[in-house]
Amino acid sequence: MRKDDLYIRVSTDEQADKGYSTRDQEDRLRKYCEIKGIPIRDIYVEDHSAKSFKRPEWQKYLSNLRKSKNSKVGSLLLFTKRDRFSRNAGDAYQMINQLRILDVAPEAIEQPLDLTIPENKIMLAFYLAAPEVENDRRVLNIFHGMRRARKEGRYMATAPLGYVNKMTEDKKKYIALHEIEAPILKWAFEQIATSNFNTEQIWKQAKKKANGIG
Template sequence: MKTAHLYVRVSTDEQAEKGYSQRDQEERLKRYCEANNIIIKNVLFEDFSAKTFIRPEWIKLIDGLKKRTSRTDLVLFTKWDRFSRNACDAYQMINVLRKLNVEPQAIEQPLDLAIPENKMMLAIYLAAPEVENDRRALNTFNGMRRAKKEGRLMGRAPYGYINKISEDGKKYIVRKEPEASNIIWAFEEMAKGIFSASQIMFMMNKRDGKSLKISAFLEGLRNVAYCGKIFVGDYNDEKAYHVKSIHEALINEELY
């Protein structure tokens, strides 16, 4: 009888977006092994992205296979995107497993890799999730760029502001006190040229009990968002530029 390791993988994002279930994958894999008289050696649960094979449980699996403490014939998973979402890395890992005399197999997308034509289907199974990843990343980038052009600051709100979400799901920032007054004070003190940046940071931290570090403080002083502007970086043929923000400016351009 053949022996197998069962590999169950799902990332946190996938569980939230698509409802993937580790328990469901495990049940399907165990039913497959029972129906095909395959001995289960171990079930590995991975909560990690498949963009690379730098995953804790997968690394442990490969290390164990290399030690050859006992025979293993198969590594089973439900679909090829559970194995990898990167075609180039997947082919390399398949070769690693073959050298160890271990066959990777997706029970819901079975392929006999000894048949040359099946490599075309394997390419499709592996490329499809990678394309999906790339499309999602591009859509996210384009969406964030569009938001910046509309004057919305994306990401974590800088000191002095707080993140908000409108009823239609759009993100924006609003003034937050007493932090906003503190950063205004810091800009005004810097403009006087009496104290150094580290001294002003120390005094500002005492004002509100925070422990802002000098690197973050200096980065904040260079943030154009405080004077009501949003930086839009260059992309393709479009050069970088600034747009007027929709959020309230804490200082004027002259002080900035």
Template structure:
């Protein structure tokens, strides 16, 4: 009978209702092991992103496999994106595991790695999540850039303003009194060039502005 470690990963930025919940993954993996006469040695839970293998639970599992070489034949997970979202790192890790006599396998995307052509499918399974991550990041970048070009302020409103929302849901920043009036006086006084910045800051505080010297 083969022996397996179950690897269950849900990162903090993933939703449980997508079928990635720890309970759901464990149920599916245990059912698979029962049906295929595989003995479960341990269950490993992870809550970190799969962008790299610098994950606490994975590091402990890898150290245990090195220490207990030969006691486990498989590392089983549901899909390859539970294992990794970086194709380059994944190939290196697969080679490390094989040197320990351990075969990683995704039960919902099974691959017989003795068949050379299946390496193409493995590359697809590993690269697809990475491409999705890169595309998502690019969309966010372009979205923020477009918003700035349209004159929208991104992030927390600066001193003298307040984040507001229109009736249609669009967000904008609007003046916040009395800070707005004080900040108008500040900029005008700086433009006059009579007093230095620290003197103006101290006077602004006396007027009621709550702001540290560094932030000012």
């Protein structure tokens, strides 16, 4: 009899930002199997990003598949949406081909597609590409946001050596000179510029100054 495996994935960021829940995914998948009369074999719960398939539970799943590949019984791999499966379209296509070789049909219960209909491959391409596009857009938004913040005199990342993170009364982040580190860093650059000492000597003296020795 054909059986199915459930694959549930949520990263820490996704759970915080969008309210994804492993319990909610499992409930929906179990309900689907109950309605369809599909017996459940194994459940894999993942807490890793889907940017690649180098995930512990996914590798465990593939290992179990390969061990049972001679069983002559095909199986289903069910997940809620395509972005639970992968957020990289190229990798997703390659993995789908690997699963087919192992006689596994990967299916998203909330984005069902009958791939015997050629036109549905266009929708598959959209479902697989959309999560990757979302990731790329998020990265660009963060980049542009940080660049805009720097232009406005705000510094969002950890302050570099010689500076310290601070915040104005209206909650705007900026960096200021560190009272101890900044003068030492300035001295070190001046010594490098004048070539009075080599870098190792400068480093040792800077450490002494930081410790209140020099």
